[in-house]
Amino acid sequence: MKGSETSQMNIKTFKGGVHPPHAKFTKDKPIEKARLPEKVIIPLQQHIGAPCEPVVSVGDNIKVGQKIGEPKGFVSAPVHSSVSGKVVAIETHPHPIGSDVLSVVIESDGKDEVFEGVKPYGDLDSLTADDIKNLIRESGIVGMGGATFPTQVKLSPPPDKKIDTVIINGAECEPYLTADHRLMLEKPENIIFGLKAIMKALGVENGYIGIEDNKPDAIEKLSKLAEQENNIKVVVLRTKYPQGGEKQLIYAITGREVPSGGLPMEVGAVVQNVGTTNAIATAIKTGMPLIERVLTVTGSGVKQPKNMLVRIGTPFKEVIEQCGGFNGTPGKVIMGGPMMGLAQSSVEVPVIKGTSGILVLTKQDAKMFEPRPCIKCARCVDACPAYLLPTRLAHFSEKAMWDEAEEYNALDCIECGSCSFVCPAKIPLVQRIRLAKSQIIAKRKKK
Ligand code: SF4
Numbered sequence: 309m310k311g312s313e314t315s316q317m318n319i320k321t322f323k324g325g326v327h328p329p330h331a332k333f334t335k336d337k338p339i340e341k342a343r344l345p346e347k348v349i350i351p352l353q354q355h356i357g358a359p360c361e362p363v364v365s366v367g368d369n370i371k372v373g374q375k376i377g378e379p380k381g382f383v384s385a386p387v388h389s390s391v392s393g394k395v396v397a398i399e400t401h402p403h404p405i406g407s408d409v410l411s412v413v414i415e416s417d418g419k420d421e422v423f424e425g426v427k428p429y430g431d432l433d434s435l436t437a438d439d440i441k442n443l444i445r446e447s448g449i450v451g452m453g454g455a456t457f458p459t460q461v462k463l464s465p466p467p468d469k470k471i472d473t474v475i476i477n478g479a480e481c482e483p484y485l486t487a488d489h490r491l492m493l494e495k496p497e498n499i500i501f502g503l504k505a506i507m508k509a510l511g512v513e514n515g516y517i518g519i520e521d522n523k524p525d526a527i528e529k530l531s532k533l534a535e536q537e538n539n540i541k542v543v544v545l546r547t548k549y550p551q552g553g554e555k556q557l558i559y560a561i562t563g564r565e566v567p568s569g570g571l572p573m574e575v576g577a578v579v580q581n582v583g584t585t586n587a588i589a590t591a592i593k594t595g596m597p598l599i600e601r602v603l604t605v606t607g608s609g610v611k612q613p614k615n616m617l618v619r620i621g622t623p624f625k626e627v628i629e630q631c632g633g634f635n636g637t638p639g640k641v642i643m644g645g646p647m648m649g650l651a652q653s654s655v656e657v658p659v660i661k662g663t664s665g666i667l668v669l670t671k672q673d674a675k676m677f678e679p680r681p682c683i684k685c686a687r688c689v690d691a692c693p694a695y696l697l698p699t700r701l702a703h704f705s706e707k708a709m710w711d712e713a714e715e716y717n718a719l720d721c722i723e724c725g726s727c728s729f730v731c732p733a734k735i736p737l738v739q740r741i742r743l744a745k746s747q748i749i750a751k752r753k754k755k
């Protein structure tokens with residue numbers, strides 16, 4: 309198996325889905341390094357799972373890459389300092405996911421001194437599968453597409469789940485976002501290297517990189533590199549939303565269907581995001597944990613849309629300022645893209661490991677999101693790639709009918725936002741279903 313599938317005949321996809329405007333205004337903008345922030349606010353929870361406990365104190369002098377939060381529990385990930393300087397506070401702070409979170413506030417000394425413990429891990433050939441999983445855990449790497457699930461947990465399936473396929477998600481199907489696209493163009497060697505590391509960690513022979521056909525330059529670049537490998541293949545995917553959803557991606561590439569309520573490992577697959585794969589390569593090659601990430605700053609409400617490499621903990625406000633500031637009065641600021649992103653009530657929140665983008669919409673554009681009553685058109689039902697009844701689930705959520713929402717399989721919702729996108733009444737269906745999911749999970753935990 310070599311090279312790529314580039315003919316029209318071979319373009320892969322899934323059933324259903326929607327076609328929002330791509331709005332990839334920043335696709336040709338090379339990644340720009342953001343200024344070193346004067347102060348960073350680093351939340352001790354930037355991942356799904358248990359929060360970290362601080363391992364530094366107010367007044368400590370620390371360096372870049374030094375651990376500042378130790379995970380408590382298997383499903384967790386450590387956090388590290390993204391600057392050198394002094395810890396000035398350990399306090400709760402607004403977090404882009406919603407509630408306030410305990411955070412370490414560090415004032416940069418401007419020296420950007422690297423912690424002594426940061427050293428390359430050596431050749432991939434010299435590392436065992438366990439070495440790779442351990443270094444991924446130590447480096448605090450989580451799913452950087454937005455899900456923020458700790459990566460080493462994903463790479464440690466139970467013994468009865470045989471994994472035979474690794475897929476790198478290069479679809480970047482979310483409108484506006486181009487950070488993964490730029491990474492594939494500017495760091496293609498890292499994507500191949502990171503994929504090989506993941507395959508070794510899982511003892512897997514088959515690696516795929518799935519890329520939507522609206523990124524021909526990335527397809528070409530990675531296909532050339534994949535030709536030099538025996539077991540890595542670039543698969544061209546139809547540009548359709550949510551092509552990058554794990555279940556949709558696995559179906560498009562392997563033809564396997566993840567069962568209702570199931571995980572990719574149940575069909576022998578593990579999916580990793582492009583940013584995560586790059587972070588793994590960086591950690592192995594340099595020893596530097598996850599302290600910065602590439603994100604897209606875009607939308608009608610920002611003067612100079614860009615792709616930027618930003619230190620974790622930098623306030624959104626500072627990042628937006630480096631993109632020329634707001635274009636008029638902003639109507640809406642979203643972390644991520646318009647389909648799955650989270651609306652923000654403040655731009656003082658920090659960039660976290662899962663910040664794939666900052667989307668700013670003008671007041672005029674934000675009006676498109678104002679809801680009206682349901683007209684019972686069922687377009688949301690037709691668009692749902694998980695075969696759910698979004699309108700009914702949203703209704704149950706509004707009425708706090710959590711048992712009914714569970715019965716109607718709310719937990720199968722992948723939060724893709726396709727229902728909200730097609731809804732002519734602009735009802736925030738995905739937000740309501742997300743709430744129902746969290747209530748069902750909380751109820752199960754209580755039991
Ligand atoms: S119900 Fe969930 S999975 Fe279905 S379209 Fe809406 S957000 Fe996507």
Ligand code: SF4
Pocket residue numbers: 681682683684685686687688689698699727730731732733734735737
């Ligand atoms: S798409 Fe919107 S208006 Fe149409 S049925 Fe679904 S919720 Fe109602």
